[in-house]
Amino acid sequence: MKTENNRAWFLVLPVFALVAFSAIVPLMTVVNYSVQDIFGPDDRVFVGAEWYREILQDDRLQQGLLRQFVFSFAILLIEIPLGIAVALAMPRRGRLASLTLVVLALPLLIPWNVVGTIWQIFGRADIGLGGVLVTALGVDYNYAANPFDAWATVLVMDVWHWTSLVALLCFSGLKAIPDAYYQAAKIDGASAWAVFRFVQLPKLKNVLLIAVLLRFMDSFMIYSEPFVLTGGGPGNSTTFLSQTLARLAVGQFDLGPAAAFSLIYFLIILLFCWLFYTTMMQLGRGSQQ
Amino acid sequence: MKPRHLLLVVYVVFLMLPLYWLLNMSFKTNEEILGAFTLFPHDFTLDNYRVIFTDASWYMGYVNSIIYVTLNTLISLSVALPAAYAFSRYTFVGDKHLFFWLLTNRMAPPAVFLLPFFQLYSSIGLFDTHIAVALAHCLFNVPLSVWILEGFMSGVPKEIDETAFVDGYGFTRFFLTIFLPMIRSGIGVTAFFCFMFSWVELLLARTLTSVNAKPIAAVMTRTVSASGMDWGVLAAAGVLTIVPGALVIWFVRNHIAKGFALGRV
Amino acid sequence: MARIELAHLAHSYLGKPAEEGDYALRPTSHVWEDGVAYALLGPSGCGKTTLLNIMSGLLRPTSGRVLFDGRDVTDLPTEDRNIAQVFQFPVVYDTMSVFDNLAFPLRNRKTPEAEIRSRIEEVAEILDLASCLRQRAGTLASDARQKISMGRGLVRTDVSAILFDEPLTVIDPHLKNSLRRKLGEVHRESRLTLIYVTHDQTEALTFADRVVVMHEGEIVQADTPQALFERPAHTFVGHFVGSPGMNFLSCEVDGGCAVVDGRRIRLADDTAMDGAKQGDRWELGVRPMFLELVFERPTEGVPVRITHVEDLGSSKIVTATTGGGNLKVRVGGEEEIRDGSAWVVFPPEQSLLYRNSRLCGKSAAGQP
Numbered sequence: 001m002k003t004e005n006n007r008a009w010f011l012v013l014p015v016f017a018l019v020a021f022s023a024i025v026p027l028m029t030v031v032n033y034s035v036q037d038i039f040g041p042d043d044r045v046f047v048g049a050e051w052y053r054e055i056l057q058d059d060r061l062q063q064g065l066l067r068q069f070v071f072s073f074a075i076l077l078i079e080i081p082l083g084i085a086v087a088l089a090m091p092r093r094g095r096l097a098s099l100t101l102v103v104l105a106l107p108l109l110i111p112w113n114v115v116g117t118i119w120q121i122f123g124r125a126d127i128g129l130g131g132v133l134v135t136a137l138g139v140d141y142n143y144a145a146n147p148f149d150a151w152a153t154v155l156v157m158d159v160w161h162w163t164s165l166v167a168l169l170c171f172s173g174l175k176a177i178p179d180a181y182y183q184a185a186k187i188d189g190a191s192a193w194a195v196f197r198f199v200q201l202p203k204l205k206n207v208l209l210i211a212v213l214l215r216f217m218d219s220f221m222i223y224s225e226p227f228v229l230t231g232g233g234p235g236n237s238t239t240f241l242s243q244t245l246a247r248l249a250v251g252q253f254d255l256g257p258a259a260a261f262s263l264i265y266f267l268i269i270l271l272f273c274w275l276f277y278t279t280m281m282q283l284g285r286g287s288q289q
Numbered sequence: 290m291k292p293r294h295l296l297l298v299v300y301v302v303f304l305m306l307p308l309y310w311l312l313n314m315s316f317k318t319n320e321e322i323l324g325a326f327t328l329f330p331h332d333f334t335l336d337n338y339r340v341i342f343t344d345a346s347w348y349m350g351y352v353n354s355i356i357y358v359t360l361n362t363l364i365s366l367s368v369a370l371p372a373a374y375a376f377s378r379y380t381f382v383g384d385k386h387l388f389f390w391l392l393t394n395r396m397a398p399p400a401v402f403l404l405p406f407f408q409l410y411s412s413i414g415l416f417d418t419h420i421a422v423a424l425a426h427c428l429f430n431v432p433l434s435v436w437i438l439e440g441f442m443s444g445v446p447k448e449i450d451e452t453a454f455v456d457g458y459g460f461t462r463f464f465l466t467i468f469l470p471m472i473r474s475g476i477g478v479t480a481f482f483c484f485m486f487s488w489v490e491l492l493l494a495r496t497l498t499s500v501n502a503k504p505i506a507a508v509m510t511r512t513v514s515a516s517g518m519d520w521g522v523l524a525a526a527g528v529l530t531i532v533p534g535a536l537v538i539w540f541v542r543n544h545i546a547k548g549f550a551l552g553r554v
Numbered sequence: 555m556a557r558i559e560l561a562h563l564a565h566s567y568l569g570k571p572a573e574e575g576d577y578a579l580r581p582t583s584h585v586w587e588d589g590v591a592y593a594l595l596g597p598s599g600c601g602k603t604t605l606l607n608i609m610s611g612l613l614r615p616t617s618g619r620v621l622f623d624g625r626d627v628t629d630l631p632t633e634d635r636n637i638a639q640v641f642q643f644p645v646v647y648d649t650m651s652v653f654d655n656l657a658f659p660l661r662n663r664k665t666p667e668a669e670i671r672s673r674i675e676e677v678a679e680i681l682d683l684a685s686c687l688r689q690r691a692g693t694l695a696s697d698a699r700q701k702i703s704m705g706r707g708l709v710r711t712d713v714s715a716i717l718f719d720e721p722l723t724v725i726d727p728h729l730k731n732s733l734r735r736k737l738g739e740v741h742r743e744s745r746l747t748l749i750y751v752t753h754d755q756t757e758a759l760t761f762a763d764r765v766v767v768m769h770e771g772e773i774v775q776a777d778t779p780q781a782l783f784e785r786p787a788h789t790f791v792g793h794f795v796g797s798p799g800m801n802f803l804s805c806e807v808d809g810g811c812a813v814v815d816g817r818r819i820r821l822a823d824d825t826a827m828d829g830a831k832q833g834d835r836w837e838l839g840v841r842p843m844f845l846e847l848v849f850e851r852p853t854e855g856v857p858v859r860i861t862h863v864e865d866l867g868s869s870k871i872v873t874a875t876t877g878g879g880n881l882k883v884r885v886g887g888e889e890e891i892r893d894g895s896a897w898v899v900f901p902p903e904q905s906l907l908y909r910n911s912r913l914c915g916k917s918a919a920g921q922p
Contacts, residue, residue: 004380011375012387014368015431022428023394026405082300089297101545102538103301106308109534111506113491114527121314121524122307127322129310160304168545183612184645186632188659188706198647198658202692221398224491242400242492249404250496262401269396 033259051260061261063236064244065268071240072219075158079215080208082159083166088200090171101171104164112161116228119157123229143230147237150230154238157225162218166211173207174200209280213273220269241265308531314524322520337525350505351529353419354488357502360423362483365430366476373438374464378447391432399492402428407496421497422504426487433486434479441475442468474544481541488534505530556623556714558586558609558747563618565604571616578604580771581618586715589745591738593758596768597794602751605768606717609749610639622714638707639717643724644699648692652683655691656705663710673709680736681705697725701733708740715747722757734761755795767791783841784904789911792839798871801845802908803878805838812838812907815877817856820902823915830909837908842884844904847872848897855897863891874898 034051038044055061086104091097107115123143125131134141143153177200185195223242226232232239245265249258314322315337316330325331341347375381376388406425407416415421449471453463469476495507509526538545565579574580579601586592594602607613609620611632619628627635638659647655653674660670678684681701686694691702700721707716718737722730738761741748752758758765759779766776767790775787786792792800803814807830811818819838848855858874858881865887872883872891881898885891907914 002378002380006381008375008379008381008384011371012381015372015391015435016387018364018368018424018427019391019394019431022402022406022424023397026402026409029405029408030401085293085296086300089293089300098542100297100301102535102542103304105538105545106531106535107304109485109488109531109538111489111491111530113506113509114530117509117523117527118307118311121520122310127314127326127520129306129328132326160307163300164304172545178643178645180641180643180645183607183632183639184641184703184706186612187610187637187639189633189662190658191662194658194662198650202647202649217396221400223400242398245398245400246403246492249400255404258404262398266397266401269398270393273396 030259030262033255034263036256038255047256051256052264055257055260055264058257060236060244061241061264064239064241067237067239068220068241071154071222072216074155075162075219076212076215078155078159079163079166080211083163083211084170084204084208086163086167087170087174088196090167092175101168104167107161107164110161112224113228115157115161116225119153119160119225120229123153145234147234150234150238154226154229157229158219158222161225162215166215169207169211170204173204177203205280205283209277212276212280216276217269217273220272311524311527314520315528317521317524319519319521334521337521338529340522341525341529347508347526350503350508353498353502354494354504354506355533357419357422357426357494357504358484358487360419361426361430361487362480364423365427365434365483366480368427369431369434369438369479370469370476371464373435373442374468376435376439377442378450388435391435395429395432395436397428399428399490403492403496406493410497416497417499417501419502422494422502423487425493425497426490428493430483430486433482437479437482438472438475441472441478445471477541477544481537481544484537485534556747557588558715559621559624560584560586560605560609561619561621563605563608563615563620565601565608565613565615577616577771579608579615582771582773583618584766584773584776586747586749588747591741591748591761591763592750593762593765594749594751594768595753595755595758595765595794597753600768601771602753602768603719604771606639606719606749606751609715610637610717611635612639636710636712636714637717638710638713638715640704640707640719640721642720644696644703646691646694646699646702648690650691651687652678652689652691652694652702653687655702656683656687656709659706659710670709673711674705677705677708680708680740681733697729700724704733704737711744713746715749718748718750720751720753730757737761755797759795767794769794785906785913786839787913789837789839789908792841796841798842798882798884800839800841801881802837802839803876803881805836805878805907807836807907812836812905814838814856818854819856819900819905820854821905821907821915822903823907828915834909835911837911838878838900839906839908839913840900840904842871842882844901845881845883846899846901847874847883847885847891848899849892850897852897852899855899857895858898859895860891860893 035046035048036044037047037050090100090104110118119130122128122130125135125141131141131143140146141149143149181199181203182195185199190198221242222240223246226238226240227243230238232243245258245261248254248261313329316333316335317327318332318334318336321327321330321332376384402425410416410421410425415424445468449467450463453467458467491504491506494504498504498507505526509523509530561583562581563579563583564577564581566577568576571577582605594605596602604613608615611627611630611634615628619626621627622635647658650658656674656677657670660673665673674687675684678687681704683698683701683705686698691699694702704718704721707713707718710716722733725733734757737748737750740746750758750761752761759782762779764776765779765782767774767782767788769788769790775782775791777785777787782791782795786795786800789800789802792802805812805814805819807813808818811820813819821838856876858876860872860874861880862873864871864873868887870885870887870889870891872885874881874883874896876898883898
């Protein structure tokens, strides 16, 4: 059992100070902006909920939000099952296992805009291997001109970039299952599906929760990769929330609306993380001691 | 071959193809890239790499990135270690709220903080310094570090602490000479994640720098010029951004499986 | 149920075993008779689990065959062998209820639901699980979890054998006894072939009809508990079974007698040294309870020096030194023991001769 000791605060103080400095101060600034109209350094007016009202009725936010949700759920639907399948197929021991781990982890350590660059090159129908292959299959493919192609490319790119994270999380979860469980299942005559359903999946619950949360929040914040790949186009078809926000704040310098936008954005992520967390805990309740 | 192994092979090929293409292009001349579609460089050249290694504005990008990534890893670890210890061993007023609040920062979109960060660091004169980027990245790396380390520390029995205190160790000496060595794999894993998330982030790093601390990822956007894209150099620069990550993975390859469980399986 | 025959079985965990030491299981032949409760006894690391896993098909032996009722099953996977095995640490399917856990092996084999229900009720009654059948298995404490693991073995009626791999390690001592008794009852009612692995001799001797002792990857003796005690086939069995273990004195042999420290000791079997070869290593073995300690010089006896007396209440264990080594003698609790010199008398009927660690002579007949 943990002991009660309020002096432990001293140990936490550095973290608190640091995170307060890089989170609370900026967040207060954002809150401040979101309720004021700013004309100059000393010229500002309190406008209350005006910016929130404006931004909630804004088409850009509504469409961006819709696109964002479609995108995040699409990649969760692809990456989670695919990641589990890859983890199940990975060799558990030996040299081949280390090699597979290294290869899988590689995309995770590439700077996000370079991921965009890689796919920008790879997907081009004139000089990119991927683009050339797809065109050779008889598809009229051009991610820079066709919204559907742009969407498909962004999705495939995200699957390429992040499925490994899900796979590695699941792999480490699978590694933690003692051999006796597989042996017992064999003795009980369990089918491969039953082994997955009753032995592996329950033990993956914790890592899957982490995987879903990380993939949801990171995909909801996606910025660099589509920005480099398509610049948000064609049209606004691949402009996700972060990019909309960056345009609003840094591009047009609409501080008030941008700040209101930021807070709404943040709250949506918090809300959904909480939803995922409680749902998954509910689903797996009692499966842990 | 069983179908599941086929899936793995297909997936690995899918992962490798774009990387191969990048590597392939980095050894080609621009004429070859644009002129003919070739599966491997016919006119093999190292010129693209030579451009990067001889131009300070290019290679300083790498140096800058490595400096702020290292700084961030050090800062994150040194503040997160005592805090994680406190969370794993004690209850105190507001501990749960604090822990949750820390984690919410991992969920904050960096885009939200762009402008406030820019103003904050400008006003205290840290704009365009390595430390500014390192501090900004603490926003998501410190909560993550606390969380990972807490998992590893909870795996160490509390009796170890008590025995050491009974044996007359002071807290600092116990923490540094007994406790830290026991969770060194956890520290390694945390450092790996700090490195990873700081290395791959661009949005904040680019916003907080202009010249002196400009990260390589931002320098790369330079290749678009009036004369068109310099594809070869862009590809070479891309390859070089993958190298540090690949090296780090190679060193921690035997801990990856345990590391990704974050000490919590 | 079946008669399980192991023919020249050997197993090594190394890819290319070169010498004897590379083998976890040395070439072994053995027959498990149908309907007998066996204990497989031996210290940790002697190859018990390896042997078990080969029988259940979790391991494929490096060489040799496994036969169930004469049918070669060596290449059959576990699920086609119809064998049940319970592991040392509880394995339960956390997300299922206790009932579903017990039903799992039957449902996988398409047993009719009505039969499953009646089997589970029976087994739950035996194992005291009836009250928590509806609970989720993951929420239970570890002894209840282990009972579920055992239950999954016991619900199956058609198995060739049930293998228990030290199943009571995690169970409370007082529960251990009652569970072991229950297993015994189940066995008497159903005449299942049970093989119960343990490193605890009390557990083995109280539970089993026959005890199979393993040592360094070999079966050294398979016998009734009594024979194990009275006629250990190997010095290891002598040491391992009984507390304190059997006394062994290195000796020489001469005309039907063992010679210890220049004194002749008559043996149970005077043909024991037939076929002796140059360089054989001889030992005289006798249980502490069969030795007699006297303080008056007897007609036949070995002079000793008493170095230590351990009082166990109902009996005393006396440690005495001879020229050939230390001896332990068990004497009655009331007996007065004086320090200093005394004599030990060896009863001929219980004095056994071992050549190169193995029992020899008539009394060794019928051993593997």
